[in-house]
Amino acid sequence: xxxxxxxxxxxxxxxxxxxxxxxxxxxxxxxxxxxxxxxxxxxxxxxxxxxxxxxxxxxxxxxxxxxxxxxxxxxxxxxxxxxxxxxxxxxxxxxxxxxxxxxxxxxxxxxx
Amino acid sequence: xxxxxxxxxxxxxxxxxxxxxxxxxxxxxxxxxxxxxxxxxxxxxxxxxxxxxxxxxxxxxxxxxxxxxxxxxxxxxxxxxxxxxxxxxxxxxxxxxxxxxxxxxxxxxxx
Numbered sequence: 001x002x003x004x005x006x007x008x009x010x011x012x013x014x015x016x017x018x019x020x021x022x023x024x025x026x027x028x029x030x031x032x033x034x035x036x037x038x039x040x041x042x043x044x045x046x047x048x049x050x051x052x053x054x055x056x057x058x059x060x061x062x063x064x065x066x067x068x069x070x071x072x073x074x075x076x077x078x079x080x081x082x083x084x085x086x087x088x089x090x091x092x093x094x095x096x097x098x099x100x101x102x103x104x105x106x107x108x109x110x111x112x
Numbered sequence: 113x114x115x116x117x118x119x120x121x122x123x124x125x126x127x128x129x130x131x132x133x134x135x136x137x138x139x140x141x142x143x144x145x146x147x148x149x150x151x152x153x154x155x156x157x158x159x160x161x162x163x164x165x166x167x168x169x170x171x172x173x174x175x176x177x178x179x180x181x182x183x184x185x186x187x188x189x190x191x192x193x194x195x196x197x198x199x200x201x202x203x204x205x206x207x208x209x210x211x212x213x214x215x216x217x218x219x220x221x222x223x
Contacts, residue, residue, distance in 0.1 A: 103154030
């Protein structure tokens, strides 16, 4: 089974803090994604990566950056957290055949 | 632009059929998907349909695709309490790297 592991299920941070969300996959997939999920808005793509050290902006990249130093690990960074970044963050990898996404369990971030 | 729309809520009686509807805008989508999200969990692929198909059946699930109207539906037969979840419709969109999600339909089951 594909396993996508997000290191933190729940985080509480203060405004202005730097936040790292880590995601690790064990299926050797090239494509990895970070989404944020908000009620009534569905999933919105923040960033994706199609190879090591390669990244592309999604629909809402402002306030976020990413790092992909190794194929299995894709990190989302909030340089200076703000209250409007309180959300559920979902990491996913993608298979090439049917394009199916495999999701982690999610990281619920609260910024006070 | 690319957009996927679905209603936010659906309530059905246990044992009845549930039908969740979705409309999309990008006619070039190769695949269309239904994902299920149970409380406190990530999304999991429920089923998908290739764009050159009209229907796909998998046990209690039936997916219907109307390409002319850009309409996708998911029918769950004999709905059970374990089917309570949020169901997301998604399409591949014009970019091979992106999948476009709808806002999700929360399905609740009445006894």
